[in-house]
Amino acid sequence: DAGITQSPRHKVTETGTPVTLRCHQTENHRYMYWYRQDPGHGLRLIHYSYGVKDTDKGEVSDGYSVSRSKTEDFLLTLESATSSQTSVYFCAISEPRLAGQYSTDTQYFGPGTRLTVL
Amino acid sequence: AQTVTQSQPEMSVQEAETVTLSCTYDTSENNYYLFWYKQPPSRQMILVIRQEAYKQQNATENRFSVNFQKAAKSFSLKISDSQLGDTAMYFCAFMKHTSGSRLTFGEGTQLTVNP
Numbered sequence: 001d002a003g004i005t006q007s008p009r010h011k012v013t014e015t016g017t018p019v020t021l022r023c024h025q026t027e028n029h030r031y032m033y034w035y036r037q038d039p040g041h042g043l044r045l046i047h048y049s050y051g052v053k054d055t056d057k058g059e060v061s062d063g064y065s066v067s068r069s070k071t072e073d074f075l076l077t078l079e080s081a082t083s084s085q086t087s088v089y090f091c092a093i094s095e096p097r098l099a100g101q102y103s104t105d106t107q108y109f110g111p112g113t114r115l116t117v118l
Numbered sequence: 119a120q121t122v123t124q125s126q127p128e129m130s131v132q133e134a135e136t137v138t139l140s141c142t143y144d145t146s147e148n149n150y151y152l153f154w155y156k157q158p159p160s161r162q163m164i165l166v167i168r169q170e171a172y173k174q175q176n177a178t179e180n181r182f183s184v185n186f187q188k189a190a191k192s193f194s195l196k197i198s199d200s201q202l203g204d205t206a207m208y209f210c211a212f213m214k215h216t217s218g219s220r221l222t223f224g225e226g227t228q229l230t231v232n233p
Contacts, residue, residue, distance in 0.1 A: 031218045042122075042209055042223030043163075050218050058220055090163060096217035105151060105217055109163035 003027045004110035006091050012116045019078040021113050023091030025071075032074040033092040033107065034058075034066060036085075043090060049074055081117045089113045120145045120212050124224035131200045132232050138185075139195045139227050141210030147171075149215040152186065152193045157226075158206040166208070169193065171215070200231045 003026035013019050023032060031050055035043040035058075045058030047066040055066050063085060065077045078085055091110040121144045131137035143152070154166040169177045169186050176184050181198045197204055210224040 033220070035221075040225060042211075042225050043221065044223075045220040048218065048220065088161065092163075092221075094218070103168055105213070105215070105219075106153070106165060106168055107213075107221055108165065109155075112161050112163075114161075 004091060004093055004108065006089075006110040006113050008113060009111065010114045012118065013081055014118050015082055016080050019081050019115065019117075021076045021089055021115070023074040023076070023110055025074075025093050027093075028071050029093035029095050031094045031096070032068065033094075034064075034074070034076045035090045035092065036060065036087040037090060037112075038087050046076065046089075081115075083117050085115065086117045087115060089115060120147070120214075120222045122210050122212050122222050122224040124208075124210055124227050126227045127225070128228045128230070130230040130232055131197075133200055133202060135200055136196060136198045137200055137229065139197075139208050139210075139229065141193045141195070141224055143191050143193065143210070143212050143222075145191070145212065147214055151213045151215060152184075153211040153213070153221070154182070154184070154193075154195045155209045155211060155223075156204075156206045157209065158203075163209075167195065197229075202231050202233060205229060205231045 005024045007022045033048040034046040037043045044060045049055045049068040067075045092107040094107045150171045152169045156164045167179045185194045207226045209226045211221045
C-alpha cells in the first residue's frame with residue numbers, strides 16, 4: 001500500500017461539463033502521474049508532476065489539465081468532458097531514490113477512478 | 119519511441135502448475151527498467167516484479183521469476199505453483215532509466231487459473 005487514494009472512485013457526468021479527479025498521497029513522494037486505461041491500449045500517460053507546481057504533458061494530454069499546489073495532491077481536470085474521455089483513470093507515484101519499502105523509480109498505483117461521460 | 123508487445127491475449131493454467139507469459143519490447147535505450155504488473159478483477163494495479171536492464175541476473179519474487187534476454191529484447195514472466203488468486207490481467211511495462219519517465223505498457227495477457 002503506497003498510501004494513495006483517488007476520489008471519486010466512480011463518476012457519471014454529461015458531455016460538456018467540467019470534471020476534476022483528485023489523487024492524494026500521504027508519504028511525500030516526489031513524482032506523481034495520471035494515466036488512463038482503455039481496452040486494447042493498456043495504460044497511457046496523460047500528465048505527470050515532478051514537484052509542487054512542476055508538471056508536464058504525457059502522450060495523451062489533449063483535453064486535460066493538471067495542478068499540483070501541494071506535495072500530497074495532484075488534480076486532473078477535464079475542462080469540458082467528452083464521450084471519448086470515458087475511461088478508467090489511475091494515479092501513480094514514484095521516488096527517484098530508495099525509500100523504505102519503495103523501490104527506486106518504481107511506480108505504485110492508486111485504486112483508479114471509473115469515469116463515464118454520457 | 120518504445121513499444122511493448124504481449125502476444126498472448128489470454129492464457130489459462132491449472133492450479134499448482136507453472137505458466138509463462140511472454141513480452142517483447144523495442145527500444146534504442148541501453149539502460150532501462152522492465153516491470154510486470156498484475157490487475158485482478160478489483161482493478162488495482164499491483165507491482166509483481168521489477169528488472170533493471172544493467173543487471174544480468176534475473177529478478178525473482180517468491181513464485182514469480184523473469185527470463186530477461188536483453189539482446190533479444192524479451193522479458194517473460196514465469197509463475198510457479200499457480201494459485202487461484204493469480205487470476206488477473208498481467209501487463210508488461212518498459213521505462214527509461216530516468217527518474218520521472220513514463221511507463222509504456224503492453225496490451226496485457228488475461229491469465230485464468232483453473233481449480
